[in-house]
Amino acid sequence: MIAGSVQQWVTSLMDTLGAPGAGLAIALENLFPPLPSEVILPLAGFAAGAGKMGLLAAVLWTTAGSVVGALALYGLGAWLGRERTIALASKVPLVKASDIEKSEDWFARHGTKAVFFGRMVPVFRSLISVPAGVERMPLPVFLGLTTLGSAIWNTAFIMAGYLLGENWTKVSGYVSTYSKIILGVVALALVAFVVRRVVRSRKENRKEKQRG
Template identity: 80%
Template sequence: MITSSPEQWVNTLMDTLGAPGAGIAIALENVFPPLPSEVILPLAGFSASTGKLNLTATVLWTTAGSVVGALVLYWLGAWLGRDRTIALASKVPLVKAKDIEKAEDWFARHGKKAVFFGRMVPVFRSLISVPAGVERMPLPAFVGLTTLGSAIWNTAFIMAGYALGENWKEVSGHVATYSKLVLGVLLLVFAAFVTRRVIRSRNERRRE
């Protein structure tokens, strides 16, 4: 049970287990996003700079943790499957079956790019694993792309924390700004979708 701040909890985990502790924290971050990687990874890099953790082992373990967390969500998507996903989505206001079909077509064309680059985008880092499972992306491709994308993301943040030392929290500040921009774009896209759907529904009722 987490009774302290995320920083303290992750620090305790790494003090107790070493680099595998950082890997466990990242695995949990994939499944429970409130444990942000922008805190875990720079903190792990700082710990490596003090000699508490081995730098190479930290990169390897956190990448392994990313893959494990992603696989949990992949299998969740596989368990849901297409029929359950459509059934759930159909209960969401303004969402129609053809929207799901469009999403499926998009993922069929761009799924590999989405899985790779999605590992380096806040919010999408975790969520992208679910549609990959729903669409049953070949497991070797999913694991390979997730490993590569995660390795790039993790290494960048760990090295930033390593270089900044006690000032590792500066990394979190920059990423927080980046995350807000991503969320802002997502909200705009969602608002545009809702607006278009409302207008279309009104026009259809008028034609009736």
């Protein structure tokens, strides 16, 4: 139902604005991850195949939209900064300041790879821009990695829609499976984190009681 509504909206947007409309849709998709790029991009490819816009224009405009959306989230992360992020995270149950420090260390070592490959992972392709802003990754580096990663992701999906023609909706099915696997892995990781933290807390409480 949601995908159908998005399809109608994006189709109307592209009919009115052409390739810039596809770029606008992708910019909004970065800011609102529930808007699925796996619907927007193949649809743009199908529209290009139907002669409603140029294929190269579709790639360039959607990539520009990805960068604009990512920049907005980078700005949000930069505005939050380290202190606000720690303050917010400290209010989350089972999260400690040491967890934030570990995340910072990890991002310092792997931030460039995270930003580049993160652009090709559903949901995280948007969210990865926030920690990049928090850690103040050099803007030229962030822009370069975001542009390259987005161009690869967008081109793959636009070409799929272009080549599949009226069967472009098949792309959504494949990506839906991919997304479920990714989210499943993340959910398992979160469960493991919570279990480890609860077990550790209980051990610490027992030690404190024994000392008392």
